[in-house]
Amino acid sequence: MNGIAKPAGILLIITAVAAMLLGVVSEVTKEPIALQNAKTEAAAMAEVFPVDGVEFETIADTSVGDTISGTISKVSEAKVNGETAGYVVTTNPSGFGGAVSTMVGVDTEGVITGLRVLSHSETPGLGALSTDPSFYEQFAGMSGEIKVTKDGGNVQAITSATITSRAVSDGAQEALNWVNENGGAN
Structure with missing residues (x-):
């Protein structure tokens, strides 16, 4: 029993020091990461709503407790000269x-201005191609279904x-639906 105490104590000290260092590194890197x-x-x-002089204002964000429909996690209003020009919806x-x-960027007419895939866990070489411009650029100018x-x-x-293609299409559709249902599209 006595032979175990010394290695266990050393292991405890090493673990405590490692945990403390991990906590310090986490705190130091939190702000630069944010x-x-x-x-x-x-x-x-700016890429999904490419309009000169546009400013974005978050109007709903699930990360701060807001409730938004479906898979939507954030909605920002795009304003030009103080007037609503459209919305940027994250799904x-x-x-x-x-x-x-x-x-997904959507203008006040209910037309997609741009789309980008921010993150995914799709298969490399297949679903990961959703981040390729040849795929996502086709959404610009679309409306309706x-x-x-x-x-x-x-x-x-x-x-x-x-x-994966259906998922991206569903995200675009959900963004369009939100804008249409919440008075964004005329």
């Missing part, structure tokens, strides 16, 4: 490998990644 995430989000918003529909986080061609729509699905 700043980088904010920069990345701002850049994505998280389910793809093949999990949630596919999409950011958004579906992949296999389901009778006009979105060209990624070969062998129909589930």
Whole structure:
């Protein structure tokens, strides 16, 4: 029993020091990570709503307790010269490998101004191609019903990644629906 106490004590000290260092590193990196995430989000918003002089104001965010319909996690109003020009909606529909986080810009006429896939857990070389401009750029200018061609729509699905393509299409549709249902589209 006495032979175990010394190694156990050493292990306890090493574990305590490692935990303390991990806590310090977490605190030190928290703010720079938050700043980088904010920069990345701002850049994505500017890409999906490419209008000169646009300013974004968050109007609903589930991360701070707001309730939004479906898989929508955040809605920001896009304003130009103080007037509403549209919205940027972040959705998280389910793809093949999990949630596919999409950011969709929608103008006040109910037309998609841009779409980007922010994050995903899709298969490399298949569903991961949803981040390729050749896929996501086809959404710009769309309105009404958004579906992949296999389901009778006009979105060209990624070969062998129909589930991912449907998820991105569902995210775009959910963004359009939110704007239409909440008075954003005239």
